[in-house]
Amino acid sequence: MPPSGDAPSAIEHTLRVIGDRWSILIVRAALRGIRRFDDFCEDLGIARPILTERLRRLVRNGVMIKVPYQDHPVRYEYRLTDAGIALSPVLVALVRWSEEHAPGATTPTALVHAPCGTELEQAFWCRRCRTTFGPTAIRGVERRQVDGDSAADMPDAPAGH
Amino acid sequence: MPPSGDAPSAIEHTLRVIGDRWSILIVRAALRGIRRFDDFCEDLGIARPILTERLRRLVRNGVMIKVPYQDHPVRYEYRLTDAGIALSPVLVALVRWSEEHAPGATTPTALVHAPCGTELEQAFWCRRCRTTFGPTAIRGVERRQVDGDSAADMPDAPAGH
DNA sequence: ACATCTGGGTTCTGTTTTAGAACTCACTCG
DNA sequence: CGAGTGAGTTCTAAAACAGAACCCAGATGT
Missing domain, CATH: 1.10.10.10 (Winged helix-like DNA-binding domain superfamily/Winged helix DNA-binding domain)
Known part of the structure; x- marks a missing residue:
C-alpha cells in the first residue's frame, strides 16, 4: 500500500x-x-x-x-x-493540539522548560532567517539526490539539546 | 482504560x-x-x-x-x-524522527521555510529564556486549577503564524 | 518444606477492526 | 440509451485487540 x-x-x-x-x-x-x-x-x-x-x-x-x-x-x-x-516532539505536538483544539480538554500537567519552569512552546525554526514560524509557512520541495550539504553560510544551530 | x-x-x-x-x-x-x-x-x-x-x-x-x-x-x-x-507539527515531528533515527530512510521531499526555502527545524521554545532547546530539558509539572494566567512579565510570543 | 507471593510473561477464547472486491445510485456525456 | 464518473455501501475474510486464566523461577513467611 x-x-x-x-x-x-x-x-x-x-x-x-x-x-x-x-x-x-x-x-x-x-x-x-x-x-x-x-x-x-x-x-x-x-x-x-x-x-x-x-x-x-x-x-x-x-x-x-x-x-x-x-x-x-x-x-x-x-x-x-x-x-x-x-520522540518527545511527537508527544508534545499531540498534547499541544488537543490543548488548542479540544472542546473541554483537561490537562493536568503542563510541560515546562526545566531550567526556568516556564511553559514551553513548540515551533518551527528557520536557521537562516533566525525566526520561528507556524505551519502555514511550510512548503515541501523535491530533494535532489546526493545533496552534499550545499548550505554553509549560516551562523549556528538553533540550540543545544 | x-x-x-x-x-x-x-x-x-x-x-x-x-x-x-x-x-x-x-x-x-x-x-x-x-x-x-x-x-x-x-x-x-x-x-x-x-x-x-x-x-x-x-x-x-x-x-x-x-x-x-x-x-x-x-x-x-x-x-x-x-x-x-x-496538526502539521505532529506530521513534521514524525518525519524528523524517521529522518534522524531510521536505518536507510528515503526522504524524497524536504520541508522548508516557504519565504526563504531553507530546510526547517523543529524545536521547543522558551519565551522567557528566549531560547530553543531539546527534549531533555523538558519537565512536566502539576498544573493548579483556575490558573488565571499568572505569568505576565515576558516580552512577546515566539513568532507569527 | 510447604504455601504463598512477585514479576514477567504465555495461552486461550471471544469481539472489534481492517482489508478487498464487488455492487449501488445519481447524474452527465456521446 | 449505453458508457462513464464520483462518492460512496455491502458483503466476506483476515488481522488486531481485550480479558481472563494460567505458568515458571525464585523469594519469603511460618
Missing part, C-alpha cells in the same frame, strides 16, 4: 514503529519514569499480551532497551533509548 | 481523533492538496469503507470539512480546517 507511489515515506516509517493505539502511550509512560512490565500494564490499562508484543517491537526498533535490574530471579525493565527520548 | 488514573489526557484525546493507522496519512495527503474521495483512495491505497469512516470522523472532530464543489450530481470534497492544518 504505497502512500504516494514511492517507497515507504518518512511518516510511514515512523508510524510503522509507533503508529498503533498503544506505543505512543507506552513511550509517554516511560518518559514519566515507568520502567517495569506490571507498572506499564497498570498505568495504561493495556492487555498483557499486547504490552509484550509492543515492548518487543519498540526494542526491536531501537526505541527502548530491555535491561536486567536484578539477577537470581532475573528481572528486566524497559528504558527509553536516545531515539526513544527523541 | 484510564492512562494514569485521571480523565482522558491530552494525548489520548488527540489519539482518539487521529490515532489510527490512516488518519495522519489522510491529513498529510490533504496537506499535499488532495481533496476528493477517489484521490485519497488511490493516493493512500486505503480501503474505501475505511476511508469513508475516517473522513467522517475527521469531519466530526473538526479536522476537515466536507464542501460541495458542484451540484446536480452533488459532489463533495474534503478540506482541512485550521485545526487540521494545526
